[in-house]
Structures are given as C-alpha cells and as structure tokens.
Amino acid sequence: xxxxxxxxxxxxxxxxxxxxxxxxxxxxxxxxxxxxxxxxxxxxxxxxxxxxxxxxxxxxxxxxxxxxxxxxxxxxxxxxxxxxxxxxxxxxxxxxxxxxxxxxxxxxxxxxxxxxxxxxxxxxxxxxxxxxxxxxxxxxxxxxxxxxxxxxxxxxxxxxxxxxxxxxxxxxxxxxxxxxxxxxxxxxxxxxxxxxxxxxxxxxxxxxxxxxxxxxxxxxxxxxxxxxxxxxxxxxxxxxxxxxxxxxxxxxxxxxxxxxxxxxxxxxxxxxxxxxxxx
Numbered sequence: 001x002x003x004x005x006x007x008x009x010x011x012x013x014x015x016x017x018x019x020x021x022x023x024x025x026x027x028x029x030x031x032x033x034x035x036x037x038x039x040x041x042x043x044x045x046x047x048x049x050x051x052x053x054x055x056x057x058x059x060x061x062x063x064x065x066x067x068x069x070x071x072x073x074x075x076x077x078x079x080x081x082x083x084x085x086x087x088x089x090x091x092x093x094x095x096x097x098x099x100x101x102x103x104x105x106x107x108x109x110x111x112x113x114x115x116x117x118x119x120x121x122x123x124x125x126x127x128x129x130x131x132x133x134x135x136x137x138x139x140x141x142x143x144x145x146x147x148x149x150x151x152x153x154x155x156x157x158x159x160x161x162x163x164x165x166x167x168x169x170x171x172x173x174x175x176x177x178x179x180x181x182x183x184x185x186x187x188x189x190x191x192x193x194x195x196x197x198x199x200x201x202x203x204x205x206x207x208x209x210x211x212x213x214x215x216x217x218x219x220x221x222x223x224x225x226x227x228x229x230x231x232x233x234x235x236x237x238x239x240x241x242x243x244x245x246x247x248x249x250x251x252x253x254x255x256x257x258x259x260x261x262x263x264x265x266x267x268x269x270x271x272x273x274x275x276x277x278x279x
Contacts, residue, residue: 043064151208214230215231
C-alpha cells in the first residue's frame with residue numbers, strides 16, 4: 001500500500017478513476033434531476049458560470065430538450081465504465097486463452113493462433129463494428145458484444161509472447177517434473193506471472209473500447225437515445241457547437257479524463273507489479 005501511494009502516476013490515475021466510478025455508482029443519489037426528464041421551458045440553459053442565464057438549479061445547464069446535463073453526465077459515466085469493463089473482460093478471456101495455449105504448446109497450436117490473429121488484424125475494427133452494428137441494430141449490449149469479439153488480438157499477442165518467456169523458467173520445469181497437470185501449470189504457474197502484462201493490455205483495451213463506443217454513438221450506430229452515453233451527448237450537441245459550446249466540451253472533457261485515468265492507473269500497476277517495481 002505504501003508503494004501504491006508513493007507512485008504518483010498510479011495515485012493520480014487511480015484517484016481520478018475512483019472519483020468517476022463513485023460518481024457513476026452513486027448517480028441515483030447524487031444526480032439533481034431525472035436524466036430523462038424533458039423540460040422544454042428550460043432548454044439550452046448555460047452552466048452556472050454564465051452570469052446571465054446560468055444557475056445552480058442546473059449546474060451544468062440543460063440540453064436542447066431541457067434535460068439536466070449534470071445528471072446525464074453522471075449516468076453516462078455508468079455506460080462508459082460498463083462498456084470498458086465488459087469489453088475488456090470478453091476480449092481478455094478470448095485473447096488470454098488463445099495466447100496462453102499458443103505460447104505454452106507452440107507448434108501447430110501456435111500456427112493456428114497466429115493465423116487467427118493475422119486474420120483478425122486484417123479486419124479494421126471500426127469498419128467491421130460499423131457494418132455489424134448497422135446490420136444488427138445499435139444498442140448497448142450489441143456494442144459490447146461486437147467490440148468484445150473484435151478486440152482480443154492484442155491480448156493474444158502479448159500473452160503468447162509472455163508465455164513463451166515464462167514456460168522455460170525453472171519453476172515451470174519444477175512443476176512439470178512434479179507431475180502437475182497442464183491446466184495446473186497454465187493457471188497456477190504461468191498465468192499469475194504474466195498478470196502485469198495482462199493488466200496493461202486490459203487497461204488499454206478498456207480505454208480503446210470506450211473511445212470506439214463514443215465514435216459509434218457519435219455516428220448514430222452505438223448506444224441509442226435516450227440513454228445518456230457521452231458519445232451520444234456529443235453527437236446530439238454537434239448542431240449547437242457554435243452557439244452552446246459547453247454541450248460538446250463537457251462530455252468531451254469527461255471522456256478525455258476517463259481515458260487518461262485508465263491509462264495512468266494501468267501504467268502505474270504495471271510498474272508496481274513487475275519484478276523491477278517489486279524490487
């Protein structure tokens with residue numbers, strides 16, 4: 001714990017990520033208004049710092065439909081965190097499994113996984129996601145499943161390389177000599193020692209998934225209205241960017257801070273969990 005607190009990069013990223021997570025979890029109690037309630041009499045109100053029309057009834061103003069922007073921002077954090085965590089989990093399970101098998105067994109298994117990775121890399125993620133979501137229909141869970149099935153390649157490549165380095169070490173040979181089963185060696189000896197690399201890839205993929213969801217929602221093929229996705233909020237505000245710039249600036253800033261927090265926390269954890277960091 002002392003090393004965690006002394007690591008400035010991790011402390012900054014984890015602190016910011018914790019604040020955003022708490023905001024998302026406590027949104028039903030912290031949000032001043034219903035994020036879906038429309039009030040056309042108070043639409044397009046500016047934030048509180050606007051002396052003429054702004055006020056503390058709607059601290060961050062309202063959107064063109066009169067919905068409270070602070071409330072939608074808080075509930076939007078839930079969607080972004082859910083997508084990032086779910087996509088990282090789905091893609092991590094697929095990629096880590098393939099990478100461990102390819103790195104440990106080698107031979108035909110390695111060739112098969114390498115072929116799958118090469119095939120996946122030949123397909124641009126954003127184009128495949130756009131085409132798939134356009135055919136199936138955009139929704140929160142469709143976006144999660146599609147991105148989860150498209151983002152596993154980095155897990156597979158990193159886990160394959162890390163497993164190839166670990167499988168030749170003494171403790172793996174000792175486990176093999178003691179008669180440990182293959183699953184016991186993979187899950188008990190190899191996997192725990194490649195966790196630092198796995199954490200870094202998971203944070204990168206979670207941040208990438210959040211950005212991809214925002215891009216899909218911006219194009220109208222991701223999370224559908226009236227859900228308060230940050231990407232959808234930016235998309236809905238693009239027609240007003242020259243008149244009410246805060247409608248884009250507020251969710252855009254929140255999105256940038258979340259991505260920054262995830263990347264800083266991941267880099268800090270990698271430094272702390274690696275053998276050099278433990279030393």
